[in-house]
Amino acid sequence: xxxxxxxxxxxxxxxxxxxxxxxxxxxxxxxxxxxxxxxxxxxxxxxxxxxxxxxxxxxxxxxxxxxxxxxxxxxxxxxxxxxxxxxxxxxxxxxxxxxxxxxxxxxxxxxxxxxxxxxxxxxxxxxxxxxxxxxxxxxxxxxxxxxxxxxxxxxx
Amino acid sequence: xxxxxxxxxxxxxxxxxxxxxxxxxxxxxxxxxxxxxxxxxxxxxxxxxxxxxxxxxxxxxxxxxxxxxxxxxxxxxxxxxxxxxxxxxxxxxxxxxxxxxxxxxxxxxxxxxxxxxxxxxxxxxxxxxxxxxxxxxxxxxxxxxxxxxxxxxxxx
Amino acid sequence: xxxxxxxxxxxxxxxxxxxxxxxxxxxxxxxxxxxxxxxxxxxxxxxxxxxxxxxxxxxxxxxxxxxxxxxxxxxxxxxxxxxxxxxxxxxxxxxxxxxxxxxxxxxxxxxxxxxxxxxxxxxxxxxxxxxxxxxxxxxxxxxxxxxxxxxxxxxx
Amino acid sequence: xxxxxxxxxxxxxxxxxxxxxxxxxxxxxxxxxxxxxxxxxxxxxxxxxxxxxxxxxxxxxxxxxxxxxxxxxxxxxxxxxxxxxxxxxxxxxxxxxxxxxxxxxxxxxxxxxxxxxxxxxxxxxxxxxxxxxxxxxxxxxxxxxxxxxxxxxxxx
Numbered sequence: 001x002x003x004x005x006x007x008x009x010x011x012x013x014x015x016x017x018x019x020x021x022x023x024x025x026x027x028x029x030x031x032x033x034x035x036x037x038x039x040x041x042x043x044x045x046x047x048x049x050x051x052x053x054x055x056x057x058x059x060x061x062x063x064x065x066x067x068x069x070x071x072x073x074x075x076x077x078x079x080x081x082x083x084x085x086x087x088x089x090x091x092x093x094x095x096x097x098x099x100x101x102x103x104x105x106x107x108x109x110x111x112x113x114x115x116x117x118x119x120x121x122x123x124x125x126x127x128x129x130x131x132x133x134x135x136x137x138x139x140x141x142x143x144x145x146x147x148x149x150x151x152x153x154x155x156x
Numbered sequence: 157x158x159x160x161x162x163x164x165x166x167x168x169x170x171x172x173x174x175x176x177x178x179x180x181x182x183x184x185x186x187x188x189x190x191x192x193x194x195x196x197x198x199x200x201x202x203x204x205x206x207x208x209x210x211x212x213x214x215x216x217x218x219x220x221x222x223x224x225x226x227x228x229x230x231x232x233x234x235x236x237x238x239x240x241x242x243x244x245x246x247x248x249x250x251x252x253x254x255x256x257x258x259x260x261x262x263x264x265x266x267x268x269x270x271x272x273x274x275x276x277x278x279x280x281x282x283x284x285x286x287x288x289x290x291x292x293x294x295x296x297x298x299x300x301x302x303x304x305x306x307x308x309x310x311x312x
Numbered sequence: 313x314x315x316x317x318x319x320x321x322x323x324x325x326x327x328x329x330x331x332x333x334x335x336x337x338x339x340x341x342x343x344x345x346x347x348x349x350x351x352x353x354x355x356x357x358x359x360x361x362x363x364x365x366x367x368x369x370x371x372x373x374x375x376x377x378x379x380x381x382x383x384x385x386x387x388x389x390x391x392x393x394x395x396x397x398x399x400x401x402x403x404x405x406x407x408x409x410x411x412x413x414x415x416x417x418x419x420x421x422x423x424x425x426x427x428x429x430x431x432x433x434x435x436x437x438x439x440x441x442x443x444x445x446x447x448x449x450x451x452x453x454x455x456x457x458x459x460x461x462x463x464x465x466x467x468x
Numbered sequence: 469x470x471x472x473x474x475x476x477x478x479x480x481x482x483x484x485x486x487x488x489x490x491x492x493x494x495x496x497x498x499x500x501x502x503x504x505x506x507x508x509x510x511x512x513x514x515x516x517x518x519x520x521x522x523x524x525x526x527x528x529x530x531x532x533x534x535x536x537x538x539x540x541x542x543x544x545x546x547x548x549x550x551x552x553x554x555x556x557x558x559x560x561x562x563x564x565x566x567x568x569x570x571x572x573x574x575x576x577x578x579x580x581x582x583x584x585x586x587x588x589x590x591x592x593x594x595x596x597x598x599x600x601x602x603x604x605x606x607x608x609x610x611x612x613x614x615x616x617x618x619x620x621x622x623x624x
Contacts, residue, residue, distance in 0.1 A: 020355065021186050021348040025179035025235055028594075031534040032177055032503040036333040039500075043332065043392065054392050066499040070538035076594060079181060080355065080366050126496075126544060176511065177504045184438075187378040188351075191344040192489045199488065199548065210548050222343040226382035232438060236511065236522050282340075282388060333500055335493035337547060342489050391493060 007049055008142050011088040014044035015106070018081045028076035034113055035069055038101045041087035042117070045099070051138040057124075060132050064097070065122045071115035075105075082106040092139040094130045095121050163205060164298050167244040170200035171262070174237045184232035191225055194257045194271055197243035201255070207294040213280075216288050220253070221278045227271035231261075238262040248295040250286045251277050319361060320454050323400040326356035327418070330393045340388035347381055350413045350427055353399035357411070363450040369436075372444050376409070377434045383427035387417075394418040404451040406442045407433050475517060476610045479556040482512035483574070486549045496544035503537055506569045506583055509555035513567070519606040525592075528600050532565070533590045539583035543573075550574040560607040562598045563589050 016037050024030040042064070046053045056062050077083060084104045091098035096119060103113040121131045131139065172193050180186040198220070202209045212218050233239060240260045247254035252275060259269040277287045287295065328349050336342040354376070358365040368374050389395060396416045403410035408431060415425040433443045443451065484505050492498040510532070514521040524530050545551060552572045559566035564587060571581040589599045599607065 017352075019348060020180060020351050021188055023181035024176060025181065025183045026531060026533070027181045027592075030177050031537055032500050032507075035500040035503065036331060039332055040329075063494060065494070066541060068538070068540050069499055070536070072536050073534060124495075173508075175504060176507055182375060182377070183436075187381055188344050188347040191347065192487060195344075195488050196485075219338060221338070222385060224382070224384050225343055226380070228380050229378060280339075332492060333498050336488060337491035337493065337495045339493045344489055 007137050008140050009045075009049060010142050011086050012041075012045045012048040014041050014085045014087070016040060016083040016085055016103075018077055018079055018083065020079055023079050028078055031071070031073060034071045034073070034077075034103065034115060035117075037083070037085050037103065038069070038071075038087075038099070038115055038117060041085035041101050042099055044085070045087040045089070046138065049138045051135065056135060060135070061123045062129065062132055062135070063122050063124065064119045065126070066117055067120050068118040069115070070117075071113055073113050075110055075112045077103070077105070077112050083112070089139060089141055090116075091118075092141050095128055097121075097131075097139055163293050164296050165201075165205060166298050167242050168197075168201045168204040170197050170241045170243070172196060172239040172241055172259075174233055174235055174239065176235055179235050184234055187227070187229060190227045190229070190233075190259065190269055190271060193239070193241050193259065194225070194227075194243075194255070194273060197241035197257050198255055198273070200241070201243040201245070202294065205294045207291065212291060216291070217279045218285065218288055218291070219278050219280065220275045221282070222273055223276050224274040225271070226273075227269055229269050231266055231268045233259070233261070233268050239268070245295060245297055246272075247274075248297050251284055253277075253287075253295055319449050320452050321357075321361060322454050323398050324353075324357045324360040326353050326397045326399070328352060328395040328397055328415075330389055330391055330395065332391055335391050340390055343383070343385060346383045346385070346389075346415065346425055346427060349395070349397050349415065350381070350383075350399075350411070350429060353397035353413050354411055354429070356397070357399040357401070358450065361450045363447065368447060372447070373435045374441065374444055374447070375434050375436065376431045377438070378429055379432050380430040381427070382429075383425055385425050387422055387424045389415070389417070389424050395424070401451060401453055402428075403430075404453050407440055409433075409443075409451055475605050476608050477513075477517060478610050479554050480509075480513045480516040482509050482553045482555070484508060484551040484553055484571075486545055486547055486551065488547055491547050496546055499539070499541060502539045502541070502545075502571065502581055502583060503585075505551070505553050505571060506537070506539075506555075506567070506585055509553035509569055510567055510585070512553075513555040513557070514606065517606045519603065524603060528603070529591045530597065530600055530603070531590050531592065532587045533594070534585055535588050536586040537583070538585075539581055541581050543578055543580045545571070545573070545580050551580070557607060557609055558584075559586075560609050563596055565589075565599075565607055 018029055022029050022033045043053055084106055086102040088100045090100045098118045101115045102111055104111055120128050123129050174185055178185050178189045199209055240262055242258040244256045246256045254274045257271045258267055260267055276284050279285050334341050334345045355365055396418055398414040400412045402412045410430045413427045414423055416423055432440050435441050490497050490501045511521055552574055554570040556568045558568045566586045569583045570579055572579055588596050591597050
C-alpha cells in the first residue's frame with residue numbers, strides 16, 4: 001500500500017456515460033469510440049494504482065505509446081448507456097506492456113465489447129526506452145483470482 | 157505573387173467529404189464537426205496563400221489560437237455529402253485575426269452553415285504575442301469584390 | 313417535485329474528466345470538444361430535472377436540434393483535468409429554447425469557457441414542431457437567485 | 469465494366485489530409501482516428517467499384533456492421549500529412565466480409581499503419597442477413613496481381 005493505493009490490481013473499472021456525439025446514423029455508438037474508452041480505462045488503471053500518468057509524461061519523459069489496438073464488438077452501445085470499462089494488465093516487460101479490456105452495460109451486466117492494446121514506452125521524440133525503475137511497481141501482472149470470489153471472471 | 161501563390165485572396169475553398177463517423181443518431185452530421193471543418197478551411201486558406209502553418213508553429217513559435225467560435229446551422233449535412241468550406245479573413249490586427257466561413261453542398265449549391273472564429277497569436281506557452289513580421293503579408297483583409305463577377309457573394 | 317426531481321433548477325452541473333484523445337498537439341484540449349461537453353451538460357440538465365431525453369426522441373418524435381452554437385475560450389483545459397459543465401436554460405418558447413454554459417476547473421474553480429446554444433424542436437424528419445405539452449414543465453426559465461445564497465453567480 | 473467502373477479491384481486508394489483536430493498532445497495523430505480513416509477507405513472502395521453505400525443502407529436495409537477492428541501502428545502520422553488509405557477486400561461470404569488496409573505517407577511512400585476490419589451484414593435493427601444478390605458482384609475477392617506490374621505490392 002502507498003498513499004492508500006494498492007500497487008497491484010487484478011483489474012480496475014471506469015464508468016463511461018455514452019455521449020450523443022459518440023453515436024452515428026446507425027443509431028448506435030460508432031466503433032472508433034471504443035478505443036477512446038479503452039484509453040480512459042488505462043488512465044483510470046494508473047490512477048487507481050496511484051500512478052499519475054500526466055507526470056510520467058511531463059516529469060519523466062515516458063509515454064505509453066499504442067503500437068497495436070484491437071476490438072471485438074459483441075452488442076451495440078447506445079446513447080446515454082452507463083458503461084463500465086474493465087482494464088487489466090496482461091503483459092509487462094521493460095519496454096512494452098499489454099492491456100486487455102471489457103466493456104459492460106451497467107444495468108444489464110451484458111458484455112458489449114472486448115479489446116486489447118499493446119504499447120511501447122517511448123520518450124517525447126518517439127524513441128523506445130525502458131520504463132523508469134520507479135514506475136515498475138505499478139506494472140506487475142496479477143494472476144487472475146480463482147473463481148468463487150463472487151466476481152464474474154473476465155472472458156477475453 | 158510569390159512561388160505562384162497570390163498573397164491575398166477574397167476567400168479560399170476547401171473540399172470536404174462527410175465521413176460516416178461524423179454523423180450521429182439523428183441521421184445527420186453532429187454539430188461539433190463543423191468546427192473541425194472550419195479549421196480545415198483555415199489551414200487551406202494558409203496553404204493557398206503560400207503560408208505553411210505547420211512551420212509557423214515549429215519554426216516561429218506562433219500559434220493561431222481559437223478564443224471564440226460560433227456556427228449557425230441552416231440545413232443538415234449528411235453522410236457522403238461533398239461540401240465546400242469557404243474561408244475568408246475578415247479582420248487582422250497585430251495580435252488577433254478573425255475568419256468567417258460558409259459551408260455549401262457542392263451538388264445543390266445550398267448553404268448549410270455559416271460561422272466565425274476569432275484568434276489570438278500565442279507562443280507555445282499560450283502567451284499572446286505579435287504575429288511575426290514575415291507572416292503579415294498573408295493576413296491582409298481583402299475588400300469583397302463588387303457583385304457582377306459571377307461569383308455568389310457570401311452571406312454572413 | 314416529481315419522483316424526487318425538482319422540475320426547475322437555476323442550473324445543473326455535470327462532471328467531465330478530460331480525455332487524452334480530446335487534446336491536440338498544442339498540448340491542450342482541442343476547441344471543438346467543448347461543444348460535445350455542452351451537450352453532456354444539456355443531457356444532465358434534462359436528467360436532473362427528471363426528463364429522459366432519450367425517450368423524448370423515441371417515444372415523442374421530438375428532437376432538440378442545435379441551430380446556433382458559440383463558445384468563448386478563456387483558459388485552456390488540459391488532459392486529465394476534472395471539469396464542471398454548468399448548464400442553465402435562458403430562454404424557452406413553444407418551438408425554441410436557449411441554453412448557456414460555463415466550464416470550470418474543479419480544483420481551482422477557474423472559469424475556462426462560456427458558451428451558448430440555440431435550439432429548435434423538430435421531428436425526426438427535421439421539421440420544426442411545438443414541444444409536446446407534457447415536456448413544457450421541464451423547460452421553464454428560472455430567474456437567477458439573488459446573491460447571498462453561497463453559490464457563485466454565473467457570469468455569462 | 470458498368471458505368472465506367474470496374475466491378476473488381478485488387479485495391480483502391482483514398483487520400484486523407486491529416487487534420488489538426490486529429491492530433492493529440494503527443495504531437496502526432498491520436499490512434500483512434502485510424503479507424504475512421506479505414507472507414508473512409510471502405511467507402512471509397514465501394515464508390516470506386518460503382519456501389520453507392522448510402523443507398524445500400526436506405527434502399528436495401530443492408531448495413532456493413534463492424535464486428536472486429538484492429539490496427540498496427542508503425543510510424544506516426546502528423547498534422548497536415550497527406551496520406552493514402554489503401555483498401556483491399558480479403559474475404560467475402562454471404563453474410564460477412566473482411567477488409568485489409570495500409571496507410572502510407574504520400575511524399576515518402578512510408579507505410580505508417582496496417583489494419584483489418586471484419587463485418588457482418590445487418591438490417592437496420594442489427595439482425596444479421598445475407599448481402600442482397602445485386603450487391604454480390606461488388607464484393608468479389610481478387611487475387612493479388614503478380615509482381616512486376618510496377619505497383620508496390622501491399623505488405624500486410
